[in-house]
Amino acid sequence: MTTNRTFTMVKPDAVESGNAGAILKMIEEGGFRIVALKKTLLTKERAGEFYEVHAARPFYNDLCAYMSSGPIYAAILEKDNAVADFRTLIGATNPANAAEGTIRKLFAKSIEANAVHGSDSDENAAIEGSFFFSKTDQF
Ligand code: ATP
Ligand code: MG
Numbered sequence: 001m002t003t004n005r006t007f008t009m010v011k012p013d014a015v016e017s018g019n020a021g022a023i024l025k026m027i028e029e030g031g032f033r034i035v036a037l038k039k040t041l042l043t044k045e046r047a048g049e050f051y052e053v054h055a056a057r058p059f060y061n062d063l064c065a066y067m068s069s070g071p072i073y074a075a076i077l078e079k080d081n082a083v084a085d086f087r088t089l090i091g092a093t094n095p096a097n098a099a100e101g102t103i104r105k106l107f108a109k110s111i112e113a114n115a116v117h118g119s120d121s122d123e124n125a126a127i128e129g130s131f132f133f134s135k136t137d138q139f
Contacts, residue, residue, distance in 0.1 A: 005035065006082040006119045007128035008090075012070035013113035015039075020073050023103055023116060030089045032077040036133045044068040050131060059112065066112055074132040076125075083125055086118045 008027070010020045028034065042050070047067035054060050079085055091102025095114055098105040108114040119125035129138070 003122050003126060004080055004082050005076055005078050005122075005129065006032075006086045006125045007117075007132075008075050008077060008086065008119075009117040010073040010075075011113065011115055011117060012066065012072060013109050014107050014115040015072060016070050017107075017109075019107045019115070023107060024073070024075075026089070026103055026106075027075075027077060027086075030079075030085070032079045032082065032086065032089075035076040035078050035139060036129070036137045037073065037075045038132065038137075039071050039073050040132070041071045042068045050128070063112060076129045076133060076138055083119055083122055087120070090116050090118045 010023050014020060014023055024034070024037075044064050047064040048055070048060075051060065051063055051067070054063065057063075077086060089103060091098030091104040091108075093104075093114060094111040095104045095108035096111075098108065103116050104114050107116075119128055
C-alpha cells in the first residue's frame with residue numbers, strides 16, 4: 001500500500017543545537033506537507049521500542065540513550081513518493097557519506113547523532129506515525 005506519507009524525527013542533537021526550525025523549513029521547501037507535528041521526550045524504554053528492529057546491533061544501547069537524551073520533534077509528512085524522496089533529502093546515515101545539500105550533510109554531528117530519522121518503507125512509516133500520533137492528530 002502506498003500512502004504518500006513518511007515519518008520523521010528531528011533528533012536530540014539537532015534540537016539541542018537550535019536547528020529544528022531550519023530543518024523543518026528544508027522539509028517544507030522540499031515539497032513535504034506537515035500532517036502532524038509535536039515536540040516530545042522519549043524515555044529510554046520508548047526509544048528502545050521505537051528502534052526494536054536494531055536490538056541486536058552493537059550500537060543499540062547507545063542509540064537508545066542518545067535518542068532519550070533530549071527532546072525531539074516527531075512529524076508525519078506527505079508528498080508523492082514520500083519515503084524515497086525524504087531519504088534523498090536527508091542523505092546517508094553517516095554524514096561523512098551524505099550528499100552535499102542534504103539535511104544530514106548540513107546538520108548531523110556523527111553517524112549516531114545524525115540530526116533526523118526517516119522511515120525506510122511505507123509500512124514502517126505508518127507504524128512509526130501511529131507510535132506518536134492518533135488519527136485525530138493527522139490533518
Ligand atoms: P534512521 O532509521 O534513524 O532514519 P537510517 O535508516 O539511516 O537512520 P539505520 O540503519 O536505521 O539508519 O540506523 C538507525 C540509527 O541508528 C541511525 O540513524 C543512527 O542514529 C544509529 N546508527 C546506525 N548505525 C550506527 C553505527 N554504526 N554506530 C552508531 N550509531 C548508528
Ligand atoms: Mg532506519
